[in-house]
Amino acid sequence: MNIYIRSQETDLFKYLSDESTAFLMKExxxxxVSARECVFHHGTRPEYIVILVSGELEIVSPAGRIIGYVHPGEISGEACFTDGTASLYTLRAYYDSLILKISFATLEKFMSATPENGARIQAALNDSLCLKIIHVTHIREEHA
Incomplete structure (x- = not known):
């Protein structure tokens, strides 16, 4: 696979070496994903992190309201990986999209191989979660 996401601000690989990135890309x-197709549903725990390569994904609340979007280079599923709980939202394609899925088992194995691997992946996941919190806070302030 020659898909190599490297430059996006929120990508999973931004703190990794080329060698580490290549390992995860092989896995x-x-x-x-076709337009309107669900990647994972609210209340279920996905077994993978999703990286959007092209297209756009929408984040849908349990009430069916679109509360955000995932853009190329961004990740989703990181909260489920980090805390082990079910998803608080449904993730679906806004239009035809290409995604990469990296299993939680692969990430856990990679992170446990060296403390540096673990720290670098955790930093990228934390960055992604923080950006989502900022976005949700901004939405709430706009509608207050």
Whole structure:
């Protein structure tokens, strides 16, 4: 697979060496998701992190309201990986999209291989979560 996401601000690989990135890319599964197709549902725990390569994904609340979007290079599923709980939202394709899925098992194995691997992946996941919190806070302030 020659999909190599490197430059996006929120990408999972931004703190990794080229060698580490190549290892995770070999383990990644690419999938084309059709418009309106769900990647994972609210209340379920996905077994993978999603990286959007192209297209756009929408984050949908349990009430069916679109509360955000995932853009190319961004990740989703990181909260489920970090805290082990079910998803608080449904993730679905806004239009035809290409995603990469990296299993939680692969990430856990990679992170446990060296403390540096663990710290670098955790930093990227934390960055992604913080950006989502900022976005949700901004939405609430706009509608207050």
């Amino acid at each position: 990644a599964v690419s999938q084309t």
